[in-house]
Amino acid sequence: MWYMPARSAASPSSPRDLILGRAIEHLAAHGLGDTSLRQLAGALGTSHRMLVYHFGSKEGFLVAVVRAVEARQRAALAEIVATAGSASPAEIMRRFWDRLADPALWPHERLFFELYSQALQGRPHALPLLEGIIDSWIEPAVEFARRHGLPERPARAQARLGLAVMRGLLLDLLATGDRRAVDQALELHVATLVGQDTADPAPLSPLSRGTRRSGK
Amino acid sequence: MWYMPARSAASPSSPRDLILGRAIEHLAAHGLGDTSLRQLAGALGTSHRMLVYHFGSKEGFLVAVVRAVEARQRAALAEIVATAGSASPAEIMRRFWDRLADPALWPHERLFFELYSQALQGRPHALPLLEGIIDSWIEPAVEFARRHGLPERPARAQARLGLAVMRGLLLDLLATGDRRAVDQALELHVATLVGQDTADPAPLSPLSRGTRRSGK
DNA sequence: CACCCAATGTACCATGTGGTACATGCCGGC
DNA sequence: GCCGGCATGTACCACATGGTACATTGGGTG
Numbered sequence A, B: 001m002w003y004m005p006a007r008s009a010a011s012p013s014s015p016r017d018l019i020l021g022r023a024i025e026h027l028a029a030h031g032l033g034d035t036s037l038r039q040l041a042g043a044l045g046t047s048h049r050m051l052v053y054h055f056g057s058k059e060g061f062l063v064a065v066v067r068a069v070e071a072r073q074r075a076a077l078a079e080i081v082a083t084a085g086s087a088s089p090a091e092i093m094r095r096f097w098d099r100l101a102d103p104a105l106w107p108h109e110r111l112f113f114e115l116y117s118q119a120l121q122g123r124p125h126a127l128p129l130l131e132g133i134i135d136s137w138i139e140p141a142v143e144f145a146r147r148h149g150l151p152e153r154p155a156r157a158q159a160r161l162g163l164a165v166m167r168g169l170l171l172d173l174l175a176t177g178d179r180r181a182v183d184q185a186l187e188l189h190v191a192t193l194v195g196q197d198t199a200d201p202a203p204l205s206p207l208s209r210g211t212r213r214s215g216k
Numbered sequence C: 001c002a003c004c005c006a007a008t009g010t011a012c013c014a015t016g017t018g019g020t021a022c023a024t025g026c027c028g029g030c
Numbered sequence D: 001g002c003c004g005g006c007a008t009g010t011a012c013c014a015c016a017t018g019g020t021a022c023a024t025t026g027g028g029t030g
Helices: A015-030 A037-043 A048-055 A058-083 A089-100 A103-120 A135-147 A152-176 A179-196 B015-030 B037-043 B048-055 B058-083 B089-100 B103-120 B124-130 B135-147 B152-176 B179-196
Strands: none
Touching: A015 A037, A015 A048, A015 A058, A015 A103, A037 A048, A037 A058, A048 A058, A058 A089, A058 A103, A058 A135, A089 A103, A089 A135, A089 A152, A089 A179, A103 A152, A103 B103, A103 B152, A135 A152, A152 A179, A152 B103, A152 B152, A152 B179, A179 B152, A179 B179, B015 B037, B015 B048, B015 B058, B015 B103, B037 B048, B037 B058, B048 B058, B058 B089, B058 B103, B058 B124, B058 B135, B089 B103, B089 B135, B089 B152, B089 B179, B103 B124, B103 B152, B135 B152, B152 B179
């Protein structure tokens, strides 16, 4: 007979979690195309037997990966918001974008979109990803915007639009690699923000922090 | 030995094209998950033998599907632009969005994002989709914006941003189904447009065409 | 009619798949 | 020092896959 470990509180560095970590890294780098359990296991330095052992099945394994990716996304968001300090929304968005646009993150973002689209298609293993895929980003943004004086409704719309801009431009960037062009588009949106952010104490300060990629 | 038809100018309703059409419909409805040739063939009312016969291989088949989807996208865009008439950019964007957001198109859009993300991951059959996936939309938009008085550079950025907003909000809509909330975000962006569109002959006309989903 | 050739059907193959059964290594606690 | 149980390795299975070979149909043209 076989045994699937009780999935208890999960000691932080159990073999299971080690595998998970490596899995995310590998999937980010190579995507989760049709890869079979065996290929994956091989690339992860384990055996397909182990994946089934720790996660119950291939599906179960992918569910775990999705959850972990989701968790990382949220963590990144939290850090961004925490780092915010007293910067203006516009400046926050620029910084956020600067981080997201870093080529080092591209693989993770590709994986994110891949899982996203699979979830949209109703693939069961990716569905958990959808829960909060919008709201978990909007809520903090709304709170932040309100702190800067926007009333509830516009704040929500603004947050939603900002998220869409980020993701839309990310799709663009991943496809074209044209950082300069995408940056210009973002700047256009950010300018909008400045115009609306009536509560910003210093809306006209030279917040450009160096003409955004002017030279290179 | 076997034979793959010479892929000539393709009489418009050859069995090959019939299959292609049904394939798009079916993929839009069910996504192209792991589906095998046989499953697909079954769902399309043909045999896996035929798919290989007409398209050379599974990959070849998917390439053909991708190309066809691409073509449909462009056709839709062309029609939109043609229909434009003399409406303001803001109004155009609203109309465009109204069409895109129609639930009847959701399946196609899901398929689009699925193929998009697969292409981003470097899956060979989807790669052809990337070519022009940004530019083929931006070029007409730029031309349009210029006709409304914007100089080249802002026009490009504006077009790029607009595309990102559309796709980002579409991702949102497909995940949440919250048309009302997404509409509000779009309206926020469109308002921006009006502000910049200095060349619009009637920027203050009640272009709201009925308070956008005010009631329901 | 005879011929051709695109279109389709039937049967098959080697390979890889997800999953399972069973044996074993290896650790800490009694 | 032995024993329980997590972790892992080996071997296997039934099955589905993509692709191929070969035969057959059927409509149009000489």
